Amino acid sequence: MLKWAGWIAILGLIWGAWAWGQGLNRKSGPWVLQESGTAAGLRGVYSLGGGVAWASGTNGTVLRTEDGGYEWQSCTVPDGGEKLDFRGVWAWDGDTAMVMSSGPGDLSRLYRTTDGCSHWTLVATNPDKDGFWDAMVFADKANGYLLGDPVQGVFQLLRTGDGGVTWTKIQSPGLATGSLSIAAFAASNSALIGSGQVVNALLAGDGRVWFGTGGKDGAYLYEGESSCDRDGSSAPDPACLNTWNFQRKPLPMAGGSASAGVFSLRVIWWDEMVKAGVAVGGDFAKPDETDGTAAWTPDGVKWTASEKPPHGYRSAVAWDAGINGWIAVGANGSDVSYNGGRSWKSLDDGNWNALSLPFVVGPGGRIGKINLDDLHK
Numbered sequence: 001m002l003k004w005a006g007w008i009a010i011l012g013l014i015w016g017a018w019a020w021g022q023g024l025n026r027k028s029g030p031w032v033l034q035e036s037g038t039a040a041g042l043r044g045v046y047s048l049g050g051g052v053a054w055a056s057g058t059n060g061t062v063l064r065t066e067d068g069g070y071e072w073q074s075c076t077v078p079d080g081g082e083k084l085d086f087r088g089v090w091a092w093d094g095d096t097a098m099v100m101s102s103g104p105g106d107l108s109r110l111y112r113t114t115d116g117c118s119h120w121t122l123v124a125t126n127p128d129k130d131g132f133w134d135a136m137v138f139a140d141k142a143n144g145y146l147l148g149d150p151v152q153g154v155f156q157l158l159r160t161g162d163g164g165v166t167w168t169k170i171q172s173p174g175l176a177t178g179s180l181s182i183a184a185f186a187a188s189n190s191a192l193i194g195s196g197q198v199v200n201a202l203l204a205g206d207g208r209v210w211f212g213t214g215g216k217d218g219a220y221l222y223e224g225e226s227s228c229d230r231d232g233s234s235a236p237d238p239a240c241l242n243t244w245n246f247q248r249k250p251l252p253m254a255g256g257s258a259s260a261g262v263f264s265l266r267v268i269w270w271d272e273m274v275k276a277g278v279a280v281g282g283d284f285a286k287p288d289e290t291d292g293t294a295a296w297t298p299d300g301v302k303w304t305a306s307e308k309p310p311h312g313y314r315s316a317v318a319w320d321a322g323i324n325g326w327i328a329v330g331a332n333g334s335d336v337s338y339n340g341g342r343s344w345k346s347l348d349d350g351n352w353n354a355l356s357l358p359f360v361v362g363p364g365g366r367i368g369k370i371n372l373d374d375l376h377k
Contacts, residue, residue: 027371028348028349028350028368029333029334029347029348029349029350029374030347030348030370030371030372030374030375031334031347031348031350031360031368031369031370031371032368032369032370032371033366033367033368034069034070034072034367034368034369035071035072036055036063036072036365036366036367037063037072037074037365038057038061038063038074038365039364039365040057040058040059040061040365041057041058041085041353041362041363041364042055042056042057042061042063042353042354042361042362042363042365042366042367043056043057043085043086043087043088043186043187043188043189043353043354043361044056044057044086044087044088044089044099044100044188044189044354044361045089045354045355045356045359045360045361045367046089046090046091046097046356047356047357047358047359048091048092048093048094051065051066051067051068051069052064052065052066052091052093052094053065053068053069053091053356053359054089054091054097055072055089055359055361055367056086056087056088056089056099057085057086057361057365058085058086059077059082059083059084059085060077060078060081060082060083060084060086061074061077061086062074062075062077062078062086062089062097062099062117063075063367064094064097064116064117066094068369069359069367069369072367073117075113075117075118076117076118076119076120078099078111078120078122079120079122080122081101081109081111081120084101084103084107084109085101085102085103085107086099086100086101087100087101087102087134087135087186087187087188087189088100088102088135088136088186088189089189090136090137090138090144090189092138092141094116095113095114095115095116096112096113096114097112097113097117098110098111098112098113098123098136098164099111099120100133100135100136100146100189101133102132102133102134102186103132104129104130104131104132105126105128105129105130105131106125106126106127106129107126108125108126108131108132108133108148109122109124109125109126110122110123110124110125110136110146110164110167111123112163112164112165123164123165123166123167124146124164124167126148128148128151128156130151130152131148131149131151131156132148132149132183132186133146133147133148133149133156133186134147134148134149134183134184134185134186134191134192135147135184135186135189135190135191135192135211136189136192137192138163138164141163142160142161142162142163143159143160143161144159144160144163144164145157145158145159145160145170145192145209146158146159146160146167147184147191147192147211148184149183149184150177150182150183153176153177153178154175154176154177155175155176155177155184155211155213155222156169156175157169157170157172157175157209157211157224157244158170159242168242169242170209170224170242170243170244171242171243171244172224172243172244172245172246173246174222174224174244174245174246174247174248175222175224175244175246180215180217180218180220181215181216181217181258182213182214182215182216182217182218182220182261183213183214183215183258184211184212184213184214185213185214185261185262185263185281185284185315187263187264187284187315187316187353187354188263188264188315188316188353188354188355189354190263190264190265190266190315190316190317190354191211191212191213191262191263191264191265192209192210192211192265207225207226207228207244208223208224208225208226209222209223209224209225209244209246210222210223210224210265210267211265212251212261212262212263212264212265212279212281213261213262214253214254214255214260214261214262214263214281215255215257215258215260215261216255216256216257216258217255218250218255218256218261219250219251219252219253219254219255219260219261219262219279219281219292220248220249220250220251220261220262221248221249221250221251221262221265221279221303222246222247222248223246223247223248223249224244224245224246224247225244225245226243226244227243227244227245249303251279251295251303252292252295252303252304252305253279253281253282253292253293253294253295253305254281254282254283254289254291254292254293255292257283257285259283259284259285259286260281260282260283260284260285260292261281262279262280262281263280263281263282263284263313263314263315263316264279264280264281264314264315264316264317264328265277265278265279265280265317266278266317266318266319266326267297267300268319274297274299274300275298275299276296276297276298276299276340276341277296277297277300277341278294278295278296278297278317278319278326278328278337278340278341279294279295279296279303279317280293280294280310280314280315280316280317280328280330281293281294281313281314281315282310282312282313282314282330283313284313284315284331286313287312287313287330287331287332288311288312288313288332289312289313290309290310290311290312291309292305292309293306293309293310293312293313293314293330294306294309294310294314294317294328294337294341294344295341296337296340296341296342298340304342306337306341306342306343306344307342307343308342308343308344309344310328310330310335310344310346311332311333311335311344311346312330312331312332312333313330313331313332314328314329314330314335315329315330315331315352315353315354316328316329316330316352316353316354316355317329318355318356318357320357320372322372323336323338323372323375324338325337325338325375326340326341327347327355327357327370328344329352329353329354329355329360330352331351331352331353332349332351333346333347333348333349333350333351333352334346334347334348334350334352334360335347336375347375350362350366350368351363351364351366352366352368357370358370358372
């Protein structure tokens with residue numbers, strides 16, 4: 001016969017297994033909460049499909065899953081990265097990924113792994129003491145872009161053609177801010193979008209770049225195009241790859257303060273044209289304010305403020321073909337739009353920072369995975 005201590009131990013194991021299972025099945029609206037194994041604030045997430053996804057955050061935290069989030073592996077912290085805030089992560093498979101830290105000067109860095117995050121290589125450090133990296137995006141395994149806040153009145157935009165091993169600064173008078181007090185936001189690695197795919201706020205891949213900004217002088221969209229001849233008849237002159245033309249246009253979104261503007265931008269890109277797009281943001285210092293939190297476009301040219309906006313500041317937005325709708329997340333919850341961003345419906349009141357469907361991440365190690373069956377028009 002087992003002694004009481006033995007029975008207590010067995011009951012403890014049974015209770016622990018039940019509680020763990022219950023924890024995995026806790027929900028916030030359509031989001032099924034997962035065990036991340038960390039209390040870090042998570043702002044980076046990238047889902048590749050097939051159950052593979054990466055996430056990143058404060059204190060040098062990088063996570064990886066290969067089974068759809070049933071188990072999240074804590075990666076090795078990059079050397080010297082123990083106090084870094086990894087705001088962005090981009091991955092090509094379960095072994096190869098890059099993380100971007102955001103912070104003043106040399107606290108903005110890029111690390112790369114090719115062995116499933118067992119080891120990391122430092123590939124770039126922000127050389128400007130007044131610089132601050134906000135977002136990165138890749139169009140494919142080779143071509144990518146990196147966006148940073150203005151230094152001496154000029155947005156910092158870099159490109160790579162070798163998978164992030166080396167980076168070169170893009171030159172353009174159009175990247176200047178002029179007399180405007182504006183900057184980009186590093187809230188979710190989505191101030192940047194890439195053509196040919198639905199990505200965050202930087203269009204990349206065929207020599208086109210978009211990014212959203214905000215600040216005291218309002219919300220803006222920067223649209224850029226490489227000076228290279230893109231007819232494909234010959235290899236472009238390497239010099240033209242780093243020479244771009246940019247235009248800036250105002251967006252009908254919240255502005256007027258250093259904490260307000262465009263935080264995330266996504267488009268549906270088809271046949272070299274933007275077919276639809278949504279920008280979200282607001283004022284992160286006023287998370288419950290609804291005015292100016294979203295705008296939409298049917299063609300990438302004309303932008304209109306949402307008639308019924310999300311129910312608060314939103315830091316990330318994504319398109320889901322399965323529901324034929326847009327999903328936006330932020331500090332006071334998430335919303336869905338089934339009509340191109342014209343109106344939004346509340347999904348939950350959780351605290352979220354970033355998403356790469358089906359996953360969403362937030363402060364305190366929060367990770368959720370959406371249950372599309374819970375979404376109803």
